[in-house]
Amino acid sequence: MTAIGFLYPGYSAEDEYPRIEQLLGSDIRLQLVHTDIGEDAHRVDALLEMGSAERLAAGVEELRLSGAEAVVWACTSGSFVFGWDGAHEQVRKLAMAAGMPASSTSFAFAHAVQELGVRRLAVAATYPEDVAGLFADFLKAAGAEVLSVRGSGIITAAEVGTWGRDEVFALARAADHPQADAVLMPDTALHTAAHLREVEQELGKPLLTANQVTVWEGLRLADRRVNAPQLGALFTREPVVQVRD
Structure with a gap:
């Protein structure tokens, strides 16, 4: 049995x-x-x-008691907003408080991009434009080339949590760039797990979404590799074949 712990902010797409x-x-x-x-x-x-050390430390004891082998701060905006160096410090403090390997969703995106060997990226964000731009800056610090950034102007995670299939598809289509190797959707408040393969097949390229990469990152910390085709190219490393009408 492999147990991975996640610190998830509030209630929106925890399902x-x-x-x-x-x-x-x-x-x-x-x-x-x-x-x-x-x-x-x-x-x-x-x-x-939201991403302060005190708020994260408050949930650590419960994860320790659960038998978790690693912990991931399941929040993209609450990690990249600290910048590259600040996000590293955030994870370092979390690991010390938890007494186990730790990471965050922002680093999960950076590691997933490396895993798939994709460098040119399109960002499809629910955030306001200024916050979406900070995510692009984080990806650039990780060595990626960000070709396009699209924000949606949504202020609250609660609103993002109400989005369904149609909104996810529309955002992915609108944000994609013809030269991008992958599309990234950075919000753990967004429901995407049920649509990953379908969106990838329409785009003809990998789709990396926040909760997907967060789980993958936790498994990576625990040295587990899992083949799960429904969770997209990241969990198979197979080429995405575009489905045409």
Whole structure:
């Protein structure tokens, strides 16, 4: 049995984790602990407070008692908003508090991009444009080339959590760039697990989404490799074949 712990901010798309757990197999357990988000706002000051060491440390003891082998801070905006160096410090403090390997969704994206060997990226964000731009800056610091960035102007995770298939498809299509090797959707409040393969097949390229890469990162920390085709190219490393009408 492999147990991975996740610190998830508030309540919006937490049901992605039991869905993904079912797709991974019976010997993997994804343990979720909710953190207090304070103000629900995709705004820099609110995000810095959401990702503070004190808020993350508050959920660590419950994860330790659950038997988790590694922990991931399941929040993209609440990690990249600290910048490349600040996000490293955030993860370092989390690992020290938890006494286990730690990472965050922002680093999960960086590592997933490296895993797939994709360098030219299109960002399809639910965030306001300024926050989406900070994610692009983080990816550039990781060595990627960001060809396009599209923000959606949504302030709260609660609103993002109401989005369904149609909104996910529309955002992916609108944000894609013809020369991009992959499309990234950086918000753990967004429901995407049920649509990954379908969107990839329409785009003809890998789709990396926040909860997908977060789970993959936790498994990477635990040295587990899982083949799960429903979770997209990241979990198969097979080429994406575009489906045409």
